Amino acid sequence: MDVSAYLQLAIRILTVAVAVSAPYIFAAIGEMFSQKSGVLNLGVEGIMMLGAFVAFYFAWAHENILLGIILAIIVGGLMGLLMAFVSVTLKAKQGISGIGLYMFGWGVAGTLFRLFVGGVQSIPGLQNLNISGLTDLPYIGRILFSHNILVYLAFLLVPVSWYVLYKTPWGLKVRAVGSTPRAADTMGINVTKIRYQCVILGSMLAGLAGAYLSVAQANMFASDLVAGRGFIAIALVYFGRWKPFGILKGAMLFSIANGFQRWFQISGIAFPYEVTVVFPYVLIIVVLALSHKKFAEPTALTVPYDREFKG
Numbered sequence: 001m002d003v004s005a006y007l008q009l010a011i012r013i014l015t016v017a018v019a020v021s022a023p024y025i026f027a028a029i030g031e032m033f034s035q036k037s038g039v040l041n042l043g044v045e046g047i048m049m050l051g052a053f054v055a056f057y058f059a060w061a062h063e064n065i066l067l068g069i070i071l072a073i074i075v076g077g078l079m080g081l082l083m084a085f086v087s088v089t090l091k092a093k094q095g096i097s098g099i100g101l102y103m104f105g106w107g108v109a110g111t112l113f114r115l116f117v118g119g120v121q122s123i124p125g126l127q128n129l130n131i132s133g134l135t136d137l138p139y140i141g142r143i144l145f146s147h148n149i150l151v152y153l154a155f156l157l158v159p160v161s162w163y164v165l166y167k168t169p170w171g172l173k174v175r176a177v178g179s180t181p182r183a184a185d186t187m188g189i190n191v192t193k194i195r196y197q198c199v200i201l202g203s204m205l206a207g208l209a210g211a212y213l214s215v216a217q218a219n220m221f222a223s224d225l226v227a228g229r230g231f232i233a234i235a236l237v238y239f240g241r242w243k244p245f246g247i248l249k250g251a252m253l254f255s256i257a258n259g260f261q262r263w264f265q266i267s268g269i270a271f272p273y274e275v276t277v278v279f280p281y282v283l284i285i286v287v288l289a290l291s292h293k294k295f296a297e298p299t300a301l302t303v304p305y306d307r308e309f310k311g
Contacts, residue, residue: 017255022154023209024251027233030205037198038178038300042098045230046105051210053109056221076207080200091304125219162244178298181305
């Protein structure tokens with residue numbers, strides 16, 4: 001290929017990467033808030049699955065995408081409330097309760113899909129915005145300004161979450177609860193309340209991530225639609241070291257690798273496609289393995305707080 005062909009290839013891969021990264025950003029930023037408060041929510045995958053079905057169903061059966069997205073967020077919040085009750089109030093092992101939530105989401109979404117839809121159906125989905133004067137800009141116009149509104153919302157969420165976490169009193173409380181909950185309690189911060197808020201917020205964003213997959217990316221629902229993206233989102237929180245812009249870098253790196261492997265499969269190059277499919281996942285594992293010593297996770301992560309326990 002000549003230089004022009006390589007440039008067009010790079011633009012195609014980056015355009016795909018920007019769109020593909022949106023659900024990872026939603027889910028990972030949400031999980032970041034949850035973990036920052038001290039709660040590890042492994043149920044993100046199940047929440048995304050149920051959110052994807054709810055959004056798809058209302059877009060398909062009632063032709064109302066916005067209502068589907070709103071209900072997916074609400075359903076995510078309710079699942080977050082369940083997770084918070086089990087892990088914060090009942091102080092159950094967070095890993096076990098998260099896996100239970102994951103299985104619950106998958107099971108309910110699959111059952112409802114078989115009952116009310118029955119088979120694969122497609123929907124028009126969210127339309128891309130055509131921003132006058134920006135979409136036609138050379139090179140960056142297609143990469144940055146040829147997406148639907150949820151993509152822009154995902155990227156806007158990064159600086160907003162950074163501001164909330166580091167520049168607001170509530171963000172200070174979240175960080176205090178996730179690192180030194182007893183000291184936070186001594187200062188009058190309600191540890192249980194903050195953890196409930198963070199888990200519910202994170203789950204609402206996971207529900208939105210699932211909605212994105214069904215009504216803005218695939219424009220359909222299937223039993224394997226989420227396909228491990230919830231677990232990738234959890235890994236991206238570690239990759240990004242619990243910081244919004246670090247998560248953004250991880251999401252883009254994974255999505256670019258994903259876009260590259262998609263191009264590789266249709267390029268006609270004689271190479272086993274199975275190898276290219278696992279390339280993004282291998283990349284995440286390698287990066288996590290190489291940078292694990294630099295992790296500075298919230299010190300109270302996965303540790304239930306009991307104000308009566310003095311040990």
